[in-house]
Amino acid sequence: xxxKYNSRVVEREAQKHWEESGAFRAVESPGEPKYYCLSMFPYxxxxxxxxxxRNYTIGDVLTRYHRMRGYNVLQPMxxxxxxxxxxxxxxxxxxxxxxxxxxxxxxMKKQLASLGFAIDWSREIATCRPEYYKWxxxxxxxxxxxxxxxxxxxxxNWDPVDQTVLANEQVxxxxxxxxxxxxxxxxxxxxxxxITRHAEELLAGLEELxxxxxxxxxxxxxxxxxxxxxxxxxxxxxxxxxxLLNVFTTRADTIMGVTFCAVAAEHALAGRAARGNPRLAAFxxxxxxxxxxxxxxxxxxxxxxxxxxxxxxxxxxxxxxxxVGNYVLMGYGEGAVMGVPxxxxxxxxxxxxxxxxxxxxxxPEDAELDLPLKAAHLDYGVxxxxxxxxxxxxxxxxxxxxxxxxxxxxxRKQVLYRLRDWGISxxxxxxxxxxxxxxxxxxxxxxxxxxxxxxxxxxxxxDGTGNPLAKTASFYECACPKCGKAARRETDTMxxxxxxxxxxxxxxxxxxxxxxxxxxxxxxxxxxxxxxxxEHAILxxxxxxxxxxxxxxxxxxxxxxxxxxxxxxxxVLNEIFFRTNEGGRITYYNPADVEASVGEAGARAxxxxxxxxxxxxxxxxxxxxxxxxxxxxxxLIDHYxxxxxxxxxxxxxxxxxxxxxxxxxxxxxxxFLRRLWNCAWDLVQSGARSTSAxxxxxxxxxxxxxxREVHAVLKQANYDMSxxxxxxxxxxxxxxxxxxxxxxxxxPMRDAVLREGMSILxxxxxxxxxxxxxxxxxxxxxGGDILSARWPEPDASALIEDEIELVVQxxxxxxxxxxxxxxxxxxxxxxxxxxxxxxxxFVDGKPVKKFVVVPGRLVNVVI
RNA sequence: GGGCGAGUGGUGGAGUUGGUAUACACAAGGCACUUAAAAUGCCUCGGCGCAAGCCAUGCCGGUUCGAAUCCGGCCUCGCCCACCA
Numbered sequence: 044x045x046x047k048y049n050s051r052v053v054e055r056e057a058q059k060h061w062e063e064s065g066a067f068r069a070v071e072s073p074g075e076p077k078y079y080c081l082s083m084f085p086y087x088x089x090x091x092x093x094x095x096x097r098n099y100t101i102g103d104v105l106t107r108y109h110r111m112r113g114y115n116v117l118q119p120m121x122x123x124x125x126x127x128x129x130x131x132x133x134x135x136x137x138x139x140x141x142x143x144x145x146x147x148x149x150x151m152k153k154q155l156a157s158l159g160f161a162i163d164w165s166r167e168i169a170t171c172r173p174e175y176y177k178w179x180x181x182x183x184x185x186x187x188x189x190x191x192x193x194x195x196x197x198x199x200n201w202d203p204v205d206q207t208v209l210a211n212e213q214v215x216x217x218x219x220x221x222x223x224x225x226x227x228x229x230x231x232x233x234x235x236x237x238i239t240r241h242a243e244e245l246l247a248g249l250e251e252l253x254x255x256x257x258x259x260x261x262x263x264x265x266x267x268x269x270x271x272x273x274x275x276x277x278x279x280x281x282x283x284x285x286x287l288l289n290v291f292t293t294r295a296d297t298i299m300g301v302t303f304c305a306v307a308a309e310h311a312l313a314g315r316a317a318r319g320n321p322r323l324a325a326f327x328x329x330x331x332x333x334x335x336x337x338x339x340x341x342x343x344x345x346x347x348x349x350x351x352x353x354x355x356x357x358x359x360x361x362x363x364x365x366x367v368g369n370y371v372l373m374g375y376g377e378g379a380v381m382g383v384p385x386x387x388x389x390x391x392x393x394x395x396x397x398x399x400x401x402x403x404x405x406x407p408e409d410a411e412l413d414l415p416l417k418a419a420h421l422d423y424g425v426x427x428x429x430x431x432x433x434x435x436x437x438x439x440x441x442x443x444x445x446x447x448x449x450x451x452x453x454x455r456k457q458v459l460y461r462l463r464d465w466g467i468s469x470x471x472x473x474x475x476x477x478x479x480x481x482x483x484x485x486x487x488x489x490x491x492x493x494x495x496x497x498x499x500x501x502x503x504x505x506d507g508t509g510n511p512l513a514k515t516a517s518f519y520e521c522a523c524p525k526c527g528k529a530a531r532r533e534t535d536t537m538x539x540x541x542x543x544x545x546x547x548x549x550x551x552x553x554x555x556x557x558x559x560x561x562x563x564x565x566x567x568x569x570x571x572x573x574x575x576x577x578e579h580a581i582l583x584x585x586x587x588x589x590x591x592x593x594x595x596x597x598x599x600x601x602x603x604x605x606x607x608x609x610x611x612x613x614x615v616l617n618e619i620f621f622r623t624n625e626g627g628r629i630t631y632y633n634p635a636d637v638e639a640s641v642g643e644a645g646a647r648a649x650x651x652x653x654x655x656x657x658x659x660x661x662x663x664x665x666x667x668x669x670x671x672x673x674x675x676x677x678x679l680i681d682h683y684x685x686x687x688x689x690x691x692x693x694x695x696x697x698x699x700x701x702x703x704x705x706x707x708x709x710x711x712x713x714x715f716l717r718r719l720w721n722c723a724w725d726l727v728q729s730g731a732r733s734t735s736a737x738x739x740x741x742x743x744x745x746x747x748x749x750x751r752e753v754h755a756v757l758k759q760a761n762y763d764m765s766x767x768x769x770x771x772x773x774x775x776x777x778x779x780x781x782x783x784x785x786x787x788x789x790x791p792m793r794d795a796v797l798r799e800g801m802s803i804l805x806x807x808x809x810x811x812x813x814x815x816x817x818x819x820x821x822x823x824x825x826g827g828d829i830l831s832a833r834w835p836e837p838d839a840s841a842l843i844e845d846e847i848e849l850v851v852q853x854x855x856x857x858x859x860x861x862x863x864x865x866x867x868x869x870x871x872x873x874x875x876x877x878x879x880x881x882x883x884x885f886v887d888g889k890p891v892k893k894f895v896v897v898p899g900r901l902v903n904v905v906i
Numbered sequence: 907g908g909g910c911g912a913g914u915g916g917u918g919g920a921g922u923u924g925g926u927a928u929a930c931a932c933a934a935g936g937c938a939c940u941u942a943a944a945a946u947g948c949c950u951c952g953g954c955g956c957a958a959g960c961c962a963u964g965c966c967g968g969u970u971c972g973a974a975u976c977c978g979g980c981c982u983c984g985c986c987c988a989c990c991a
Binding site (some may be wrong): 283292371375714717855 | 908909910911917918919923926931932945946971972984985987988990991
């Protein structure tokens, strides 16, 4: 054994051993309990960042722990390899996205290997490989057959210079992020997946996910957005025809307070009214051009214009004017609302602005409203000034009004979801081709299964002006599968969220060229533990839950929910430093280049090392390129090694909380592992390798205390492990080492206690610091491979003491402690406690009102 | 505007069911070893007080023998959603 801990040597040897022995190869073994542990696969952006390291370390801890618990574990890894950054890099470097992506994958794979993760690399997948995305296309065709995929014209952000669609986040202050051109709204045909058909099931299914964080479930439920209400129509006549202006409301009880109706600019009625009304037409155009971003909509001023059309109130027969309102969304409900200014704040603002009447028809049960209203009264109450509905509460009023509307044929109760169908068309090159051929004679023709996959050419270089596929004849020129005539292939590709919606299934059978899934899926799926960032709480996880149900309905899967347990790990944060120059431009400096010192009165001063001049502290924030506060994990690994990096990640914060980077924290981790090594070295030097740890042997009190400490800490650590609080498991490792180091030197049984303690400690740490644990396990000759060693359990007999210490409280305040025999009953304890000087002093002859005993912990004397 | 979290030392954070608040670290200070530095080891470390003791888990109140933990009302911060009818 080397005297000094050399992480490089230890880690290289351990990794070589694991690789040569195929230690992480997962093999199906029916009858054996399985544990499928999955971390969200990375986008191959170039190199790992700290967030990856944290994510995969947490996953690896769970994987290795469950293996030692006797589970047949699977931890796969792959690449979310399609996407926009590859196209941007391609433009910048004139290299095809494919080459850039594959190079990045090769480098990042090496980085992952150097961290010692227990990954089964034989199952590696990359979503940009035809053998993977073929099944995207295949499933899309199945969905098309069932009407679950369909084509529709939708509104998108369009960059007129680049001739391309922009994602919402690529629109900055109304302009394209690359070109600076004013973004237009355009209606173009896109393919949609009918996720709304599963809205109810996606909502109800959340109830069956006790292993998911509450907040993720809440976010999903809000996103699906279920509302109970009434859908009904206001009748009107146009060009001699009787029509209905349909609206949806969750407040049918306020229907007698309607003083106007408002429709979205895109609504058919608005278009109709705009004909022959240039001012209205101009207003409608203005509204249509507005941002697609909903967050922006919330802040803009309410604007509207009358259409000149009037509808009839379905219950009162009153004439109601119809307006176009910029606050009405075409995409939700009917694109039209009933205006109740008395009881809806938006309607109130609109009515106030345009002088429309405001009517109060709801009042609190036992109070009167302050009239005139200064704002809409939103609370539920009872109906007033509502004719036959007067005095009814919310539920009764809605029931009665819905019944009347239904009787008259105007509408009825309805459930509405906020969720919209998933548009998957992207006018981008680096993605999965949509398997459709456009034929002049036959229309849109699906590519037959036998012609799958539609292969994406890998040698194109985008230039920023539109989709290169649309300019590559060898791709788009094809024969119609139906009639054989010349046709044009669809050049849109799929949203990359499609790729990530089912990759976890494919890990079970990545090599199957004949089918999307096979028998092995039944063994491994669903995923037992999924780990990833909270930023995927809505979209990725919702799409995956949807896709799973689609596959289930096709008979490909037999379960509803893909991820049984979900752990959302926190962000990795670091300090931010910057300077502002005369022009107001902010330059960020990496904390590694900044010398920070704590000055007088705790004031923090920071200077840039390069020039010794001060920089301003900008607080703490997520590691990011824009704030230039990232720490390159590779430097950490090169300098300290994988185990120290992993230990720091686990020890510093609980997995779900954010983790603050700290150089001295890393030093602390390094210090601990050196001490661990030294402890093992001493034990090896004492020649005590073969001394067996006998639990039953009578130990002198000091050693019994050490052993008791070790087992007590282990007991707590096992509880912490089970609830995924890994930071305190790492603490437990430190506590055990502290206890072992305190063991008295001259006792003959010392080495036996130390050996037992080390065998526990190494196993406890091995999920966190697998390399050094592996190495010391061999050096101390505990037998076998620690990878598959049994997880340690505390020895109950080690925890028993003949005398226990009880804390003594008087009136709930700690006043001392007493030692009592382990089996003392309440009377005996009371006798001892009342006789103790600490209690005597406070009781001072006063009568004892109550004597509370918490067994094994404390007593409380109430006087 | 709505929803969900979270507020504990100088810092990161412990504290299952209410039961010794501040575990384990980091930083800081002191000492030892050393020619010196690094490394290592030992000690101190919530506040006030000479002490007995008192006060401290965002603030105010309540329940309880006993509250960081439970209940009610505020304040602050973070995240998510957001003119959703």
